Amino acid sequence: MSRSSSIDRFADLKTLYAEMTATPEFRAAFGDPMPLSIAEPGDDPAEHEMPEPLAAQADCGGIIATIFDLFTGTRLEPLAADLAWGFVNSFHFVASKLERREDALADEIGEMARSPDMSEVFTGQLEEKQLLCRSMAEQREALECMRDYAAETYRALSGWPWSPARGSRVSPASSASQIAAQDFLRQRALIARExxxxxxxxxxxxxxxxxxxxxxxxxxxxxxRTRIPSMTLVTTGQRKGADAIAAAWAARPEVGVPLVAYGLYGSGRKVAFTRNRKLVELQPVEAVLCEGSGLQANLYQLLRKAGIPIHAFRKSGQAADPVPPGMHRPRLRVVA
Known part of the structure; x- marks a missing residue:
């Protein structure tokens, strides 16, 4: 499914699939597997086939579309977005688990490389760990590709961008990176992974x-964005209201602006005000604020004191229509 394609009903999928070819992301992730791989730790290296790229792409989008089609027009329709969110998150959860295993293996390989042993046993173990690490990376990249495609189908059908329950979603195929604030700050400080x-x-x-x-x-x-095409949008991470509207804007394929969801971390009355201070410490070039509680007022004062240009919107005169055209009002999963 190209990003310009539009899916309105599950019945449209058969025609859409007949016209499409696998995207470059699916061809890269599924079309050229390694000659030998290890499917599971403990297995011997063998020739394992990958799913056919177009079949993986079609079935991945079809899973999400089927949920919406099945529930549309029934009393279960309000639950479609929640259930589809969970399917997308399953891809993300397993990919994240593989990434952790991959990182642990990389650490083991690094330790072995720093203490080399010229024996055949050592060499065999090192080569096996390297192949296992590469095999896990191949599996992870395939699942990330499916996750991103399922997330795009979710966005097209629900009208809202998908974002994970916790942690980061980072992939070159993503139209808008959903990056958890803690990961963002850690990586900004360490400059470890671009x-x-x-x-x-x-x-x-x-x-x-x-x-x-x-x-x-x-x-x-x-x-x-016209003035600052390379901008990164940092929101306060709420899954509804003004932040959700901004996130939906960033997730549009024609926009594709990276999004940092800077939620509340910790407990206590001062957490939100500390978050405001840290937002200003990011040294933004501009800010957009919608009138709300004392938190928005406090952030306004901090930004103004720092000399940052502010675009402010007042509550008065709000329109009755709550969603942009083409967007529905699903019950989004809210994660504490």
Whole structure:
């Protein structure tokens, strides 16, 4: 499915699949497997086939589309987005587990490389660990590819971008990277992995959980992106209201702006105000604020004191229409 394609009903999929070819991401992840791989730790190296790229792509999108089609027009329709979210998250969960195993193996390989032993046993063990690490990386990349495609199908059908329950979603195929704030700050400080560190100028966004007037927000963000095409959008991480409107804007394929969801971490009354201070410490080039609680007022004061240009929207005159065109009102999964 090209990113310009649109799916409205499951019945459209058969025609859509007949017209499409596998995307470059699926061809790269599934089309050229390693000659030998280890499917599971403890197995001997063998020739294992990968799923056919187009079949993997079609079935991956079809799983998500089937859920929406099955529930549409029934009393279960409000649950479709929650259930589809879980399917996308399953790909993300398993890929993350593989990444942790891959990192642990890489550490073991590094330890062995620093203490070499010229024996045949040592050489065999080192080669096996390297092959296992590469095999896990191949599996992880395939699952990340499927996750990104399922997430794009979810966005097309629900109208809202998918984001993981915790941690980061980082992939070159992602239209908008959803990066957890803790990962973002850690990688920004260490400069360890470029894909976890958005390079563009930062634009901060914050607004209340109750906000309906989406058009002025999208228009203003469009204007900012025109002036700052390499921008990274940092929101306060709420899954509804103003932050969700901004996240939906960033996730549009024609926009593709990296998104950092800077949620609340820790407990206590001062956590949110500490978060405001840290947002300012990111040295944003501009900020967009929607009038809300004292948190937005506090952030406004901090940004103004730092001399950062602010685009402010007041509550008055909010439109009755709560969602942008083509977007539905699913019950999104809210993660504490």
């Amino acid at each position: 894909k976890h560190m958005p390079q563009g100028p930062i634009v901060v966004f914050s607004g209340p959980a109750q906000w309906h007037d989406w058009e002025p927000i999208w228009d203003r963000l469009d204007q900012i």
